[in-house]
Structures are given as C-alpha cells and as structure tokens.
C-alpha cells in the first residue's frame with residue numbers, strides 16, 4: 001500500500017495567493033488539500049472552498065478554527081498578514097506541522113515570535129518563493145561583492161495597487177543580499193524614503209524605491225550605478241503561480257526536516 005499523501009492547509013483562503021494555492025494544491029498529485037482557513041466572520045466560512053472560488057466543489061469546507069485542521073495535516077501554507085501569521089506559527093508549533101510562510105511586512109516583534117515557534121516545528125519563510133528571485137539574491141550578493149562603493153546600489157520594486165507593505169519583502173531580501181556582498185548590515189545603510197531636500201546620496205547607501213499600480217504581480221530591479229556605467233539585475237513575475245510552485249515545494253521539503261527556521265535557498269539546495 002502506498003503512503004498517504006501529505007495533507008496541506010491553506011490560510012487566507014480567499015486572498016489572491018490563497019486562491020492560487022488552493023488551485024495549485026488541488027491539482028498536485030503529490031499532496032491533498034486538507035483544509036482552508038479564513039478569519040472569523042468571513043462569508044466563506046462554512047462553504048466548500050472550490051464553490052466559494054466560483055468553481056467545482058473540492059470537498060473542503062472553509063473553517064475559522066485553524067487548530068482543528070492543523071491537527072489533521074502535515075503542512076500549512078500561509079500567505080496572510082503578520083499578526084495572523086504569528087498566531088498560525090503558534091498553532092503550527094502546537095500541532096508540530098511544517099509552516100510555510102510567504103507573508104511579508106514582518107516587524108522585529110513578529111520575527112521574534114516566529115523564531116520561538118521554530119523551536120518546535122519546521123518553518124520555511126521567504127519574502128519571495130520563486131526560483132527566479134532566489135537566484136537573483138545570489139547574483140546580487142556576488143555582484144555587490146565584486147564592486148566597490150563607487151557603484152551606488154538601488155533596489156526598485158513595482159506591485160499592484162492592493163499591496164499594503166513597502167518596500168516589498170523581495171526588495172528587502174535583495175537589499176540584504178547586497179549588504180551581505182558589501183560586508184555591511186542593511187540596517188546601517190538602507191535609505192528607504194526620499195522626499196524633499198534630502199541632500200546628496202551617501203556613498204555606500206542601499207536605496208529603495210517603490211511603485212504601486214494596477215495589477216502588477218511583482219517586478220524587482222537591483223541597479224548598480226557608477227560614473228559612466230550601470231548594471232541592472234531584474235526579475236519580473238507575470239503570474240502568481242511562480243510563488244505557489246515554490247511554496248508547495250517547501251511544504252514537501254519540510255516533511256522530514258528537524259525543527260528550525262529555513263528559507264527557499266535551503267529548499268532549492270542553493271546554499272554553498
């Protein structure tokens with residue numbers, strides 16, 4: 001008899017990523033959809049998640065009781081909001097299932113709680129789950145290491161008009177990679193908001209610029225600008241399925257790992 005397929009729970013089921021993940025999990029023959037979670041009072045709670053999405057029934061009823069579905073599953077994929085993710089991390093640690101976190105906009109207080117939860121369960125967290133962006137972080141680090149501070153580093157990101165956090169999680173990942181390449185701490189050199197008489201750019205700063213508009217899925221440039229030349233590394237996501245693909249891979253990868261916090265570089269086997 002073959003082993004049962006790992007059961008996957010999706011939180012924030014009605015969201016842009018939630019719906020993409022429900023579709024991806026239910027179409028994947030290496031896993032089964034084990035639950036769909038929405039917040040208390042949401043009008044999807046109590047409905048079949050496939051029907052709530054406007055399609056065929058999937059045999060999974062949306063619940064607001066996360067722990068009840070976590071207890072019967074092997075992984076939860078969570079693209080929601082920082083406060084919700086901290087709560088889910090606590091429940092996932094209780095149920096000892098793998099928690100894949102795509103949520104961005106985390107502050108220190110959220111990260112500390114997630115780190116505590118990772119003592120009891122596997123957590124895979126990344127501001128961007130796509131293969132392309134994770135490769136781009138490695139390239140960014142390498143280019144930043146090769147160039148001196150005469151090359152001004154600017155990270156430019158563009159997203160849809162519903163996005164609530166800025167700079168994006170991906171932009172911050174790329175900024176961290178550039179800072180690592182330079183051998184500095186991003187917190188010491190990040191320039192995140194320019195407006196008015198800002199003074200000239202400080203040598204060594206890593207600047208961030210943010211665009212919000214329409215239905216842009218996610219675009220990121222890392223620019224290295226010097227006198228007489230400019231290098232730009234670019235990633236363009238045109239479909240959210242690239243994020244879902246990485247998240248599903250992470251959920252399977254996490255099944256036999258020891259408790260701890262991991263990222264997509266671990267999942268993709270790209271760590272030196």
Ligand SMILES: NC(=O)C1=CN([C@@H]2O[C@H](COP(=O)(O)OP(=O)(O)OC[C@H]3O[C@@H](n4cnc5c(N)ncnc54)[C@H](OP(=O)(O)O)[C@@H]3O)[C@@H](O)[C@H]2O)C=CC1
Nearest residue numbers: 012015016017038039079080084102103104127128129243
């Ligand atoms: N790491 C990656 O690769 C990617 C990360 N993201 C990140 O994922 C997150 C979600 O993005 P997106 O899908 O576009 O956002 P949406 O706003 O479309 O979806 C968020 C979902 O989470 C739900 N939610 C919020 N709080 C709770 C809660 N307490 N309990 C249950 N559900 C809750 C929302 O419900 P409600 O509508 O009721 O508020 C909503 O359904 C963002 O942080 C985004 O930056 C996005 C794409 C890729």
Ligand SMILES: O=C(O)C1=N[C@H](C(=O)O)C[C@H](O)C1
Nearest residue numbers: 104127128163168169170218
């Ligand atoms: O909110 C989004 O949409 C996205 N968020 C992530 C981020 O903050 O970088 C990843 C992706 O760019 C889409």
